[in-house]
Amino acid sequence: MSTILGCLATAAMLPSALASSSTLAALALQNVLDRASPIFGSYVNRTPDKAEWMKAYPDNTPLVHLNIPGTHDSATWNYDEATQRSLKGITDLNQVTVPVPETFRCQDLPFIEMLDMGIRAFDLRYSFDPTNTTLVFYHGPALLSETATVDDVLFGFYQWLDDHPSETIFLSFQHESSTAKYASNNAELQLNLYNILVSAEARHYFLQKKDQLGNLGEARGKIILLRRFDLDQLDASYTEALPGLHFSPSLWTDNSPDISLVYNSKKNLTAFIEDYYQPLTPTGSSAVENIRWKFNATKRHLLKAATGNEDSLFWSFASGGVNHQLVSFLEQSKGKRLGIVMFDFFEQPSELIDTFLTL
Incomplete structure (x- = not known):
């Protein structure tokens, strides 16, 4: 059983055979990956040449010595006229005018293809969805998907790392402030993000190292968190509890x-x-x-x-x-x-x- 399926099986454990719980966990994970697919892409386990390029480097390689290819505004690949039109009913709640899709698109391929083609750093812009209930991805006022939440997309990264444990991923999180007329980076939004990043799954897959980058060996199969956000509406203890490197937007x-x-x-x-x-x-x-x-x-x-x-x-x-x-x-x-x-x-x-x- 893969690591992520093991976590889900434990959470969904019933008084039945382990095989049944494993099946249930697999179904639950597939449901999450399906919701994430408008951003992450349809999950397929494959290993093309560049999917495991970090294998060529010894464990004692400092991460700061590596050349890491990444993508800017990574989640914008699927934002076209059809996407904008399909989301109009929900995005009207934001009470902002969204320009033509070409204004916001910076990528052509989903996250899983980026990963398989060697990309290891992702620029992620998040905020509340138009109902102010879940964290989703934006580029400016452009809502990129209503179903692919931040939490769901992270499970795509977790599964990919289970399938490619030699690799390390860098995730840069930045709050997108221009999403809605009354958008606010308030305590509720910040607490929502915090809870995602300290969940049991996140604690397993995010490298729990703070304010420094170590060697590749300890980071294999892990995510490095690049925090381009502040938790300034919460007690300082919340910020102290997060791993990774902090780059305050201020x-x-x-x-x-x-x-x-x-x-x-x-x-x-x-x-x-x-x-x-x-x-x-x-x-x-x-x-x-x-x-x-x-x-x-x-x-x-x-x-x-x-x-x-x-x-x-x-x-x-x-x-x-x-x-x-x-x-x-x-x-x-x-x-x-x-x-x-x-x-x-x-x-x-x-x-x-x-x-x-x-x-």
């Missing part, structure tokens, strides 16, 4: 090519971040000019990662149409540490992730 400079955040003051551990998502080009600049500014900012930050302190964390957001230019840069960066890099439409061009993973 300290994350908006639209900046060069952010420095200390995530462990005792050890003076710093993350250097590039999140320059809207290049400040002169008024009237063309899309080509905007992309050039974005590429230059991303390239500068990756060069800084390649030459910077090897114990520092480097995190870059290579969004904004720079993928093709990045391929040639990556080909000239063999043997360099570039850190976590978040891509838009990561499978375009097809050689991008292959090149990144063979640095």
Whole structure:
């Protein structure tokens, strides 16, 4: 019995044979994965070449030395006109105007295909659904699914790790504030997220290490939590109980090519971040000019990662149409540490992730 099925079987145990409880647990898990599928994708256990690329690295490899491919606004792959239209009845409760779907889409493939193709870092934007009852995924005011809750999608990651125990996943959680007319990052919402992240399942699958990144060996089969949120409406003990690295949104400079955040003051551990998502080009600049500014900012930050302190964390957001230019840069960066890099439409061009993973 897999780890996650074992947890579910225990929770659903009846005074009958273990085989019956195992069947019930499998059915319960499948129900969860089906609900998660609009974001996670339809679960299939397979092992293509890049699904277990971390096997090539020894257990004593520091995580900050690895090159980790990720996706920016990861949950947006299924947001098209049909999705927007099907959700209109529920999203009208948010009392906001949602622009055309193309405005919000940054990916083309579901989470399970991202994982199987080597992606290990996910940018997740959450808030309350329009009924203020469950946490779901958004990009701005665009509700990405009503059925795929944060909790359900996490079970997809848990199952994938059971099937690929050599791997480590980085999940960045950020509250999306512009979802509804009266949206609020209030105590109820924060408590909802906290309860998800300290559940029995989460405590098993999230690495229970705080304010530092260790070696790959201890992180295999686990999730590293990157907390781009505050629990400032709750007692400080709630924040203390969460694992992972904390990047307070109050300290994350908006639209900046060069952010420095200390995530462990005792050890003076710093993350250097590039999140320059809207290049400040002169008024009237063309899309080509905007992309050039974005590429230059991303390239500068990756060069800084390649030459910077090897114990520092480097995190870059290579969004904004720079993928093709990045391929040639990556080909000239063999043997360099570039850190976590978040891509838009990561499978375009097809050689991008292959090149990144063979640095």
